[in-house]
Structures are given as structure tokens and as C-alpha cells.
Amino acid sequence: MKNALATKWGIIVVGIAIGILASLLQLWGNPANMGICVACFLRDITGALGLHRAPVVQYLRPEIIGFVLGSFASAYLFKEFRPRLGSAPIVRFILGFFAMIGALIFLGCPWRALLRLAGGDLNAILGLLGLVAGIWIGTRFLSSGYNLGATHKTYASAGWIFPLIMAGFLILMLLNPAIPGEPQSGILFYSVEGPGSMHAPLIVSLIIGLVIGFLAQRSRFCTMGAIRDLILFKQTHLFSGIVGLAVAAFVTNLVINKFNPGFIGQPIAHSMHFWNFAGMTLAGLAFALAGGCPGRQLFLSGEGDGDAAVFVIGMIAGAAFAHNFGLASSAAGATPAGMVAFVVGMVVCLLIGFTMRETV
Amino acid sequence: MSNIVDARGLSCPQPVIMTLNTIKKVKKGDIVIVVDTDTAKENVSRAAKAQGWEVADIQPEEDGYSITIRKES
Numbered sequence: 157m158k159n160a161l162a163t164k165w166g167i168i169v170v171g172i173a174i175g176i177l178a179s180l181l182q183l184w185g186n187p188a189n190m191g192i193c194v195a196c197f198l199r200d201i202t203g204a205l206g207l208h209r210a211p212v213v214q215y216l217r218p219e220i221i222g223f224v225l226g227s228f229a230s231a232y233l234f235k236e237f238r239p240r241l242g243s244a245p246i247v248r249f250i251l252g253f254f255a256m257i258g259a260l261i262f263l264g265c266p267w268r269a270l271l272r273l274a275g276g277d278l279n280a281i282l283g284l285l286g287l288v289a290g291i292w293i294g295t296r297f298l299s300s301g302y303n304l305g306a307t308h309k310t311y312a313s314a315g316w317i318f319p320l321i322m323a324g325f326l327i328l329m330l331l332n333p334a335i336p337g338e339p340q341s342g343i344l345f346y347s348v349e350g351p352g353s354m355h356a357p358l359i360v361s362l363i364i365g366l367v368i369g370f371l372a373q374r375s376r377f378c379t380m381g382a383i384r385d386l387i388l389f390k391q392t393h394l395f396s397g398i399v400g401l402a403v404a405a406f407v408t409n410l411v412i413n414k415f416n417p418g419f420i421g422q423p424i425a426h427s428m429h430f431w432n433f434a435g436m437t438l439a440g441l442a443f444a445l446a447g448g449c450p451g452r453q454l455f456l457s458g459e460g461d462g463d464a465a466v467f468v469i470g471m472i473a474g475a476a477f478a479h480n481f482g483l484a485s486s487a488a489g490a491t492p493a494g495m496v497a498f499v500v501g502m503v504v505c506l507l508i509g510f511t512m513r514e515t516v
Numbered sequence: 517m518s519n520i521v522d523a524r525g526l527s528c529p530q531p532v533i534m535t536l537n538t539i540k541k542v543k544k545g546d547i548v549i550v551v552d553t554d555t556a557k558e559n560v561s562r563a564a565k566a567q568g569w570e571v572a573d574i575q576p577e578e579d580g581y582s583i584t585i586r587k588e589s
Contacts, residue, residue: 162558236554238579243527298533306525309552309579376555381528388529389536389563447527463527 171400212350222365227458239315252470261435294444
């Protein structure tokens with residue numbers, strides 16, 4: 157069967173859909189310039205579970221659950237569910253870990269970098285430049301034989317594990333619903349102030365997550381791949397998707413009057429230009445070495461890719477470390493500990509790039 | 517004789533890199549690329565076309581696809 161969403165226009169339509177839905181999520185309650193941020197939302201989930209205790213970023217974001225389950229449904233419907241694993245899982249865990257550290261120095265994943273720019277946050281330009289720089293380093297490794305090795309086919313039930321974890325999170329949320337003004341409900345933590353307290357209604361977030369997960373699985377939407385393919389193959393296919401996202405979010409922001417251009421006072425952002433650049437360089441390199449942006453890793457997890465799921469779990473561990481040890485930036489800027497973590501992360505990612513390659 | 521590229525189990529962009537490397541090496545004729553995901557099938561086909569190669573045939577295999585790309589001259 158012809159996959160219309162994997163065509164050039166298909167991916168543009170998916171990018172536009174994500175851009176519009178992300179901006180609408182902001183209108184309906186999600187934090188400003190953070191309609192959807194895979195890194196921030198995984199960090200919020202980490203907080204909701206109590207794996208870090210930063211009180212302002214704790215909410216079990218249903219969008220993430222929707223991404224995985226939407227992709228899972230799409231993969232099953234179109235017979236693309238292929239349970240597989242075994243391509244250097246510990247390396248992927250570490251890459252996920254440092255991808256999150258880098259993203260939280262900048263304060264956003266590539267999706268949010270685009271959404272921040274579309275909302276007028278000019279600091280995002282530094283982040284996007286850093287993302288390109290990190291991915292460029294990654295492409296140098298890819299060109300010289302970097303390869304984490306092949307996956308192998310596994311049991312269908314192994315491919316079900318990550319979608320089932322997400323379904324479990326949803327059940328936890330339904331059993332422990334938010335209580336207005338209360339920082340805890342049963343075993344889950346809920347922010348009563350800060351970005352974690354800002355969210356669209358659960359059902360809205362979940363449905364939008366499911367729709368995006370479904371569409372993105374079909375279209376192979378990937379922000380890192382967009383930039384990587386442009387650098388490595390001069391291919392604009394995936395890139396047209398992220399242009400669609402940015403333009404659609406920008407236009408939607410204009411329509412709903414949420415476009416405020418500038419560097420200073422932008423929501424959940426800081427203006428330390430070097431660290432915005434550096435954080436995303438680290439994240440971009442880690443995404444490139446792992447073969448996908450955080451969103452793409454979630455969609456791959458939904459279609460049975462156990463290695464992508466390990467990357468996501470690495471991101472959750474990274475978020476816990478970032479907030480437990482003060483590595484994550486805030487509106488006040490990057491932290492000294494975060495700067496050290498950046499250096500460690502770059503060294504680790506470069507070592508992975510240099511040492512894990514076949515001779516070509 | 518056709519060249520065979522076995523890219524099964526490899527995540528993107530490895531199948532595309534392997535295909536492009538083989539295209540550079542053989543310049544013309546037939547290349548058969550074996551992949552195990554739909555994404556890799558689409559990416560390899562797209563990359564081959566961008567290089568001026570024709571996607572001559574795509575056969576479903578037990579665990580994926582076997583793609584034949586061709587350039588006459």
C-alpha cells in the first residue's frame with residue numbers, strides 16, 4: 157500500500173499539523189512556547205513519578221503517552237510493528253542520558269526550539285544553531301563508519317513492553333488524578349505552580365498525543381533526521397516537515413496573538429547565548445549518534461524498537477540527574493554543575509563516536 | 517552479476533549510507549539492498565532516485581524487503 161504520509165507533501169502536512177496542535181495546546185493550558193516539548197515533558201513525567209523532586213516540573217504528561225500509543229496503533233494497523241532490539245542498548249541509554257542533560261541546559265528539545273522560535277523567542281536561534289553543530293559532528297562520525305550495529309528480531313511481547321509501560325502510566329494517572337492546589341495525589345506528584353502546573357485537560361492532551369503519534373509513525377517525522385539528511389545527503393524530504401512545523405506554529409501564534417519577539421523575558425528560557433548553543437550541541441550530537449530526535453525515539457518505541465525505548469529511559473534517568481544535582485538551567489541561566497555536565501557529556505559522546513566505528 | 521547490500525537490522529541512516537557507498541563503487545548496473553523496516557525501504561528508494569537510479573523492483577521478504585535498483589549507463 158502506498159504510504160501517502162511518507163511523501164513530500166505528506167510530511168509537510170504532518171509538520172503543519174504538529175505546529176498547529178502544539179500552539180493550540182498552549183492556548184488550552186500548556187506552558188508558553190512549550191505546546192509540546194518531548195524533553196521537557198519526559199522531565200515532567202520523571203517528576204510526577206518522584207524520580208526528581210523539583211516541585212515546579214512534575215506532571216505525568218499525557219501527550220507522551222499518546223505519542224507512543226498512537227505510533228503503536230499505527231504500526232499495528234499498517235503491519236509495521238516489528239519488535240526488534242539488541243543494538244548497543246547501554247550506549248543508547250548513555251546517549252539518551254546526555255541528550256537530556258544537553259536539552260535541559262538549553263531548556264527544550266528540537267521541537268521546542270522550533271516552537272520557541274515560532275513564539276518569538278530569539279534565544280532559540282542559538283539553540284537551533286547548536287543543534288545543527290551537534291548533528292554536523294554526528295554526520296562526520298557517520299561518514300567515517302560510526303555504527304552501533306544491527307538489531308535483531310525479537311518476541312512480539314518484547315515490543316509491547318514500552319507501550320504497556322505508557323498504558324500503565326495512563327492508568328496511574330486515572331487512579332491518582334490531579335487535586336487542585338495539592339502537590340500530591342496518591343503516589344503521583346503534581347506541580348501547583350510553574351510549568352508543571354500548566355497543562356491542557358488530560359483528555360485533550362491525550363487525544364492530540366495519539367493523533368500526532370499516529371501521523372508521525374506513518375510519516376517518519378524526525379527533526380534530527382531533517383538536519384542530518386540535509387547535511388549528509390543534501391536531501392530536503394524530512395527538512396520540509398520541520399519547516400512546516402515552524403511556519404504553522406508561527407502563523408497559529410500570530411492568529412491567537414501569542415507572538416512576542418525578543419531575547420529577554422521569554423517564557424521558560426534564559427539568555428546565556430553560549431550555553432543555549434552548547435546545550436543543544438550536546439543534545440544534537442547525542443541524537444545524531446542514536447539515530448533520532450526524542451520524538452522519533454518515542455515513535456520508534458511504539459513500533460517495537462526496544463533500543464529506542466532504552467534511549468527514552470536514558471532520557472528519564474538524565475532528567476532525574478539533571479534536577480537532583482542541579483544540572484538543568486532555569487530562567488536564571490545555566491548552572492555551574494550543568495556546565496561541568498556538558499563537558500562530561502561532550503567527552504563521552506565524542507568517545508562513543510570515535511571508538512564505535514567500522515573501518516571503511 | 518548484481519551487488520548485494522545487507523542492511524537488515526541497521527537503523528537509519530546506515531542503509532542509505534551503505535547504498536550510496538555501493539552506488540559510488542559500482543557506478544552502474546543492478547544493486548540489491550535487503551532491509552527490514554518500511555522506513556529503510558522508503559529511505560533507500562528515495563536516496564537511489566535522487567542519485568538517478570531507477571527502483572526496478574521491491575520484493576517483500578519474510579522479515580522485510582529486497583529492493584533492486586538499476587542504472588543502465
